Amino acid sequence: MNRKKRIIVGMSGASGAPYALSVLEELLRQGHYVHLMVTEAAWRVLQEEHDWEIQKRERLFQERMGHLPGELVFHPLRDIGASIASGSFPVDAMVVVPCSMATMARIALGISSNLLERSADVMIKERRQLVVVPRETPLSSIHLENMLKLTNNGVMILPAMPGFYSRPETIEDMVRFVAGKILDQIGVEHQLYKRWKEEEL
Template identity: 70%
Template sequence: MNQKRLIVGMSGASGAPYALVLLEECLRQGHEVHLVVTEAAWRVLKEEHGWDVSRREKQFEERFGHLPGRLVWHPLRDIGASIASGSFRTDGMVIIPCSMGTLAKVAAGLSTNLLERTADVMLKERRPLVIVPRETPLSQIHLENMLKLARCGATIVPAMPAFYHRPRSVDDMVRFVAGKVLDLLSVDHALYRRWEGGQ
């Protein structure tokens, strides 16, 4: 298996389960994952999963520490981290979920924290950047920012589950979205049943 070095950013939009499923699959396969979590994303983890956010990275260690992959934790304010430089080679980045605030800052080229700086690096180095926005309805500002990023080379993957694979649970729908992101990062998986044509 071709081992990859990937970056996962979590920002403060509802949808933490998408990120956790994606992290678990990447680490289960033995990939190296660099993780950045915004302050608002910690709040989402508390609300959606009941995490004790005072323990921060230890929560990730307890959930994923038994898996063979390598999880590298980066504080949000560490602008000198390895992933902040284009000379640090990676296979791509995903921001999952991506808030409209984070999306706007990346679209504007702002780098006020490590997550935004790393996304900027992906764009300038022309490496895969997948953005999973989680908001509804979308305003014209949101749509214009997504279009701007798409024109700059990012791939926009709204958190929209499909139903042709006949999901039986919320977990099935979460796995579908995570799987679509992994497809774009060229990570093999079996998170959902693929369409093989109707009869």
């Protein structure tokens, strides 16, 4: 069984809320500690993609995931005095999923206008693992330059690109593939997708 990790998950306003929910559910199912932030635009995405009644805010996550054995700590986006805003607070990794181009740009420029961006800035300055999952197409040269800047600062850029060698049969299969790739990067074992030549492992 995995060592219990402390993971930060930030959801921003790009399409792709299913990826974030799949990552959250797997982390909590395994008993990890998750610190969650959701931007205003991400709440809108949850409404559009999952029909969530966003007036309930964090209660929605508790209703959906409160039965899982992990611990979910919800942080208001404006709480810049939260534990995860400080480099002295130990964290194993952070994932921004999905990551909008606006959020990526601010992280790349070191602009901390909210707790999500500040937490990402802390991960970079402390040389801790930060995984950014962009969901945009096509990409402009500005987007690509920001990705390169982040990569050069040790950030893992993991685009939401499902593979098809595992013969996915449902949308959920494709979502689980991307979620699994995210978990691979932060060292969390899982069985969300079938690996290439898995029988030879």
